Amino acid sequence: MLRFLLRRLAVALPVLLGISLIVFLLVHLQPGDPFVEMVSPDATPEQKAELLRSYGYGDPIGIQYLRWLGKLATGELGNSVLQGRAVTALIGERLGNTALLAGSSLLLTLAVALPLGLFIGLRRNGWPDILVSVLSFALVSVPTFFLAMLLIKLFAIDLRWFPTGGVVTIGAGHEGWGHVRDVFAHLVLPSAVLALANIAILSRYLRSSVSELVDQDFIRALFARGVPLRRVVTPHLLRNAARPLVIIISLEIPALLSSALLTETVFNWPGVGRLSFEAVQGRDYPLLMGIVLFLAVTTLACNLLADLLQAVVDPRVRLVR
């Protein structure tokens, strides 16, 4: 197990290096630079070129990359060019919001998809199954932002059940428990948007898993022996059906973090997604590289988690080498 972990970590390092190099090149080879919007309209081209040079953007790209890498080796992600603040501070203050959104949508997904998938898996081809299938296809085909705007129109504007966006009610100054309730109210719609498509996908996986299992000999044997229902569903049915789910969910986490951008924009949710969009628009290279690195590390960690969880959930899997 330890050897497995060490080997994986050893592989992760060159992967991260490769990712950082590719992204660095892609981002710097794009037209534009951070000073495009920082200089005033009467700045001469020479003045702008001079400013760029003083920040090191005139150097060859290889040198710039090595400089960035060198700073990274000492644990420094640098400062945002446009905002002046440390990249770690900027990501840190947004991370909580994105994690909250991703986490709550994941919980919502599981809470609905598990029972739903189980239900339709057992009632395969019945009318609930068909209804859920149709809805699933619809939800998966509709773009996130469209779904978001639909929900906002329905629940926030027409019905006034939820706010249209943001993370807190501005100016209300809620504290303590009131603050938690306020954030919760703001969390419902964005989590729902992110969750809906995933519920569709996850419940379908579960459906096929469950319906396969129900016909298996060992399940029939359990019933034949008179094993109580609860003891069939939880340890045998669910545990086996959930095997692929565990992996899917672990891989969902990085997807949630990066796909939150559209949802965050429509709901004015101050997360890492919006921060990365700002960074791209403004060519804020240090901030961008910091965010990309963070996402890369998270993705690799989640992949590792998926592999480890597989071993836990399926005793047939041995973590070899």
Add this chain to the structure above:
Amino acid sequence: MQTPIHFRAQVSTLLAKVKSNLRTALSALIVPAAVAFAAVPAQAQAQAGDLLRYAILSNPKGTFHPTLYFTDYDRAVIFAVYGRLITLDEKQNPKPSLAESWTYSKDGRTLTLNLRKGVKWHDGKPFTAEDVAFTYATQAHPDFTRDKPPFVQLLQGFEDYNSGKVKTLSGVKVLNETKVSFTFKKPYAAAFSHFADRPVLAKHVWEKIPIKGWNQATQQLLNPVGTGPYKFAEFRSDQYVKLERNDDYFGGRPKIKTLIFKISNPQTIQNELVSGELDIAEITNWNDRDLQIYQKANIRIVEEAGTNGQYLTFDTRNPKLNDKRVRQAIIHAINRKALVERLLFGHGVVFNSNAHPDSPYYPADLNPYNHDANKSKELLAAAGWKDSDGDGVLDRNGEKFTFKLNVPTGNRTRELSAPIIQQNLKAVGIQVELVSADFNAVLSILQDSKQQYDGVLMGGTFRPGQYDNNFWWERFSTPPLTAYADAFNSSIDEAVLRQNVGLWLKGINDEAIRVWLYVRNGGYALGPRVANYKAHPYEPLNDIVNWTVKK
């Protein structure tokens, strides 16, 4: 062996179990949802008591510093927190603010400002002429991390100070606690334009930090100390900026206690206004449908003259475009009135030179470049462009008149104008290819004089009183224009300014260095809580001390 009937019975009981589990799961969600419902109505009442929520359309960069800021969003916060020497009145003339009065020396080169007495910074320290001198002199310092504006370049002693040869800028003098003078190389009327754009910062806060490190002085950048109507309280990145009333504001105690700049975006402001989560927001789109939605929701619209012009800039060094007649032909070919009518729904004006038509020295006799496809074809023919092979596209010496138009994304109206322009130019035989890229990429084309282009759609905000003879975007320069510019940048005589600015604007109009597409009218949507609102172009917050909100 298990019978099928027995098995089915087991499955249906299992299903019943699952159904009840599902029900418990759902009710587990309903309870917190119900709790959330209970939380939401509180939102409508929370605004009772003296709070105004003003939308800004993107996240500020957090550079709350008068001479370092570069975005409109930081500017909104800065202009509420900091005071300026002068502000602009309805006619864009300087109105006394921190500067009570001013005089010019006999030769017109020295401008002496008499400052208001008894003004205090938000931290209690007194405001003096030292602060004023420091604010503007440091812009000329060699370590200042921005480009040097014309204002400082024209100050006496700039070169020596900027090169580091001397330690003080001779053109800026503190005469006493409330008197400061600026001496320029030649009389400079546009100094007031600079004062209107750049508020005064506190010397006692910023002199402690080396100028080279100002950009990274996070603590001071994010906690601005000013002399303005509102004190800085809190900045939650990408959420809001909270400001509290300055009871000792020299312009009068503001009636509204708390001002919150809510960070929003053009797609959601309408929703937020209608649902009562915002009080004031800019109108970014004059679409009739949007206006109707506002009307139905009891939201007032205030309209005013625009401050931002949209252009199709030409690279005048481009061999296709270096003939004035070709450029004029293109302006004639584009139906600019139609752009105003269809894209702006009539809420805008056409213009024909580098200033707003309402600006003081705008000549009455500019070439209007009426929409005239025939005139356009005539001019093109005179420049040698004819359709010799009958394919509908003009050609000259075997070269076809193709025109690559770079369109930046992010401004919907501008994006929509591109295909209309393409059609207009097709009608006179110019084949336009539309190329979209993000704003940063497109603007960098204009800023890089080594890059050649055909046309770029770009906008710019007018700066009243300031006429820059810099045509970097168009890579253009002629001696007559430079001469006019030199004349009006060396005089404070009204007659001299009127004549030379007029001639300069007329010269630009004649040279057709860019297509002046339209000026969109400005506007604000006011929620039902807002009362006593007043503002005018270039000064959205000028009258904020008198605004009130209903309970």
